[in-house]
Amino acid sequence: LKKLVLVLGDQLKADSSAFNNFSPENDHVIMIESVCEANYVWSHQAKIALFLSAMRHFAKDLKSKKYPLTYIAKSKQPIVAELKQHIQKNQFTHLICVEPGELRLKADLESLAHELNIHLDLRQDNHFYCEVDEFKKWAGDKKELRLEYFYRYMRKKHQVMMQANDEPEGGQWNFDDQNRGAYSKKGPGLIIDPLWFEPDDITKEVIAEVKEQYSNHPGQLENFGWPVTRDQALKAMEHFMEHRLPSFGQYQDAMWTNTPFGWHSILSASLNLKLIDPKEVVDAAIKVWKQKNISINAVEGFVRQILGWREFVRGMYYLDMPKMAKANFYDHQRSLPKWYWSGETKMACMQDAINQTMKFGYAHHIQRLMVTGNFALLAEILPKDVCAWYLAVYVDAIEWVELPNTSGMALFANGPRFTSKPYIASGAYIKRMSNYCDSCAYKPSERYGENACPMTSLYWNFLIKHKAELEKNPRTRLMRANLNKIDVAEQHKIEQHAQYLLNNLENI
Ligand code: FAD
Ligand code: SF4
Structure with a gap:
């Protein structure tokens, strides 16, 4: 038996199930940096730098703990090609890996094992609360799946925020109605910044490499301060719990110009690289609450x-x-406007969300869902293009989490499979939740004409186009009913203006 443990770039967990029964005398670990991984979507420079730096720090840690490790840096080959050479050269009989977060890679590993006739041991990821099989069992043969029921199941199973009688703490499962506040019209006031880390020597070296090797990739590196080690991720988590969590709920949906992080935790990248576990984050929040x-x-x-x-x-x-990757409920086929990569649009809301994305590789949930995602849905963009953009530009983007959010939540590309309605909104919503419209070339209340807000025109156009479907759904019936307040002649003008916008998406 000669076992090789493959640690992927988003599996940087010291107590990962890949290391169960690991024997340093007999077994070996491999980590591979592959240029192909950074290139298969046009990844943001900060995303590449974060992965490489976190991998190199993790490797350093493994080496200091005397793990026998082969670290292949800057390979021009795909991961499996490197792996193949290494397995053949060293005659490994077993390949061990935690279930990859992209099925593409899982399929590649399976073919490799088959080709080399070695045993592939793909292990459950012990980072998560819910195992893949457990979720499948919970889902059963239900056609439509809803977060709310799954969430209650998880709360009960893991006894999180539960009272002794199996009722939720506070007597309700959710307090969403208190979590939709906007900032004061005078501005968000003093927000305590998230903890940001000065790049150390390893990160500096990575940044220099990325600048040179991936100079034509989107995004900037000047503001790089992401946690790249478990220690830093834990510090960032503690800082959030201490200083930012109390205001998180109330302002969860609020947006404001040049306020990239709001009161959000900025922990998704650390969680998705597995530097920290969801259980420790949830436990820390509950501890602070108590x-x-x-x-x-x-x-x-x-x-x-x-x-x-x-x-x-x-x-x-x-x-x-x-x-899921092919789903396209509305059969949208338009190309993603080029300005998604540059922020060069007259729409102030899109400008702010895209500019901060390029600056940090980060936008918070409402920006992703109700600004860039909302526009992509209303502008009838091909879901595959939109998903590729989200996968490329966010430092926390790994397919298992990016795809369902983009395709399922933002674009309703899977129909009602796991969200009950399309998340769409006009300029009125963005005006209510932000100050973006104050400095915009467009007017959020105008539905057609030169100054009309594209979000607004395209929103009403969407309602007109899909009125039969929206009428059937109790969750969207009210939205649909509002359309009746607009007379037919005006609806016609909206449709004409929307069509003009759709034909000129590059110049909005
Ligand atoms: P907070 O608002 O502080 O939330 C706390 C944590 O909860 C996050 O760190 C994250 O781990 C988790 N979380 C919150 N919302 C979600 C969600 N909808 N799905 C999964 N986890 C969630 N999240 C990613 O981690 N990677 C992605 O690639 C990604 N792509 C997205 C694409 C779209 C179109 C949308 C609408 C959402 C996407 N999200 C993604 C979910 C969410 O927007 C981010 O997790 C969040 O903005 C990260 O910022 P934060 O750490 O400050 O989160
Ligand atoms: Fe965005 Fe419309 Fe407001 Fe401009 S007017 S910021 S496009 S919602």
Whole structure:
């Protein structure tokens, strides 16, 4: 028996199941940096730098613990090609790896094992609360799956924020109605910045390499301060719990110009690289809630994102792939406007969300869902193009979490499979939740004409186009009913203007 453990770039967990029964005398570890991984979508420079730096720090840690490790840096070959050479040269009989977060890679590993006639041991990822098979069992043969029921199941099973009688703490499962606040019209006030880390020598070297090797990739590196080690990720988590969690709930959906992080945790990248575990993040939030008596809506809102949404979308990914990647409920076929990569649009909301994305590789949930995602849906963009953009530009983007969020939540490309309605909004919503419209070339209340807000025109156009479907759905019936307040002649003008916008998406 000669075993090789493959550690992928998003599996940087010291107590990973890949190391169960690891014997340093007999077994070996391999980590591979592959240029192909950074190139298969046109990845943001900060995303590449984060992965490489975190991998190199993890490798350093393994070496200091005397793990026998081969680290292949800057390979021009795909991961499996490197792996093949290494296995053949050293005659390994077993390949061990935690289930990859992209089914593409899983299929590649399976073919390799088959070709080399070695044993492939793909292990359950012990980072998550819910195992893939458990989710499949929970889903059963239900046609439509909803977060709310899964979340309650998880709360009960893991006894998170539960009272002794199996009722939720605070008497309600969710406090969403308190978590939709906007900032004051005067501005967000003093927001305590998230903890940001000065690049050390390893990160500096990586940044220099990325600047040279991936100079034509999108995004900037000047503001790189992401946690690249478990130690830093834990510090960032503690800082959030101490200073930012209390305001997280109330302002979860709020947006404001040049306010890239709001009160959000900025922990997704550390979680997705597995530098920290969801259980420790949830436990830390509950501890702070109990010790400091902060409001239940902040803590429940935060816990739901991690124990609920994050586990739910992962379950959906493994349940519905590969058909999820091809889903296109509305048969949208338009190309993604080029300015998604540059921010060069007159729409102030899109400009702000895209510019901060290029600056940090980060935008918060409402920006992703109700600004860039909303526009992509209303502008009838091909889901595959939109998903490729999200996968490329966010430092936390790994297919298992990016695809269900983009295809399923933002674009409703899977129909009602796992969200009950399309998340669409006009300029009125963006005006209510931000100050973007104040500095915009367009007017959020105008539905057609030169100054009309494209979000607004395209929103009403969407309602007109899909009125029969929206009428059938109780969750969208009210939206649809509002259309009746607009007379037919005006609806016609909206349609004409929307068509003009759709034909000129590059120049909006
Ligand atoms: P917070 O708002 O502080 O939330 C706390 C944590 O909850 C996050 O760190 C994250 O781990 C988890 N979380 C929150 N919402 C979700 C969600 N919908 N799905 C899964 N986990 C969630 N998240 C990713 O991690 N990677 C992605 O590639 C990604 N792509 C997205 C694409 C679209 C179109 C949309 C609408 C959402 C996407 N999300 C993605 C979910 C969410 O927007 C990000 O997790 C969040 O913005 C990360 O910022 P934060 O750490 O400050 O989150
Ligand atoms: Fe965005 Fe429309 Fe407001 Fe401009 S007017 S910021 S395009 S919502």
